[in-house]
Amino acid sequence: MIAAYQPDGAGLAPLPEGHGPEAALWIDLLSPDAQETALVEALGIDVPTLEDMEEIEISNRLHREGDCQVMTVMLPGRDDEGRQFSAPVTFLLTPERLVTVRHHSPRPFETFATRAERSSAGSGTPVRIFLGLVEEIIARQADLLEATGRVLDRVASEVYGEEANDVEGLRLALRDIGQQGELTAKVRLALFTMERMLSTFIVWNGTMKHRDPQIGTLAKAQMRDINALEVHLDFLNSRVALATDATLGMINLDENAVVRTLSVVAALFLPPTLIASIYGMNFANMPELNEPYAYYIALGAMVASAVGTWVWFKAKGWL
Known part of the structure; x- marks a missing residue:
């Protein structure tokens, strides 16, 4: 699927029917087929395959092809069945437009176009759209971490509460804790790859002849946001570890009580x-x-x- 956007005041709007992708500042490719890939490649941009995007070498994920900056990050998203997993997303940034290539559905790509006018970077140029999209992605990771904190608060009240928990309830709590641990791992991977991408982008932006002087400042501010989220992520990981140990301890205590009762009955x-x-x-x-x-x-x-x-x-x- 292909979606193309152009500036609309301070925000973005889909291209009207009848306009080709050459009129767009942002082209979003979701699992593109051969025809959609050919449309974008006709603009002089090589669209990477999923196999290319999954290469783990930094030299493959972050490189330049002429005036095109190729940057790939790992972002959490959902598949067609609603299951969450991490997959690569590639940003192809040129002076004329931004092209994003993905094979899953991270939420920021579905919401950014309608909220671009609220972006601190604006949406008047491809590079500002890129930074606005990165800002939306960072905000999404913050939302995921906040949701994890709420789940851990609920689990803590169940595990540490005065009312006794049955083993089945504790096992469900342990499952919830494990799911949040997996989610924080995906968020950590996203923040790590985005931090590498932004640091490389800042270097590349400094070598551009006609660079926007605000772009470097905006990118550095986003780097600080990522660093703050990483600190919060470490705190949540410690809570996940503590909640896991406490839940396992409660399960062991409950099972030990059963074993003790059986031992006493046998002794009688x-x-x-x-x-x-x-x-x-x-x-x-x-x-x-x-x-x-x-x-x-x-x-x-x-x-x-x-x-x-x-x-x-x-x-x-x-x-």
């Missing part, structure tokens, strides 16, 4: 079992077998030993 039956085992032996010389009330005496001894064991455990506080 040890003395009666001993008495029954003694009188179940088939020795010829067992005088008690000839007593008329021997059976009832043995039963009474079994009950008395069990009750005595229970009273002793109770006095020790084991029950």
Whole structure:
């Protein structure tokens, strides 16, 4: 799918029907087919394949092809089934336009066009659209971290609350904690790759002949935002680790209580079992077998030993 935008006042608007992509300042390619790729490549821009975008070498993710700056980052997004995962997104920045290539749906690419007028970078040039989109992506990562904080607050109230939690509830809490840990890992990867991209972009911008003097300042401000989010991310990761340990500890305590109860119940039956085992032996010389009330005496001894064991455990506080 291809979407093309042009400036509309302080914001962006889709290109009217009948206009080719050459009139756009921002072209967004989502899983482009051969025809859509050919339309963009006719503008002199090489569109990378998904295999090219997945290359992990920095030299492949951040490089220049003439006047085109090729920058690839890893961003969290959702697939067609709504599952969240990280995948590469490539920015192709030229003096004439910005082209983005992606094969999943990070939310900033769906919301930026309608909110571009509120961007601190503006949307009058391709480079300002690029920085505005980066600003939207950073804001999205902040939203994800805030959502993680809310989930951890809820889980903490469940795990540390005064009301007892059953094992199934604790297991669900542990699943939620694990999901948030995976999400923070995706956000960390996004922030890391975006930080590398912005630092490279700042260097490239400094070598441009007709550069906008505000661009470097805006990019450095976004770098500071990323650094602040990384500090907050470290704090959330420590909370995830603490919540994981606490939840596992609660599960172990609950399971230990069950094991202790079973152990006590088994201990209560040890003395009666001993008495029954003694009188179940088939020795010829067992005088008690000839007593008329021997059976009832043995039963009474079994009950008395069990009750005595229970009273002793109770006095020790084991029950």
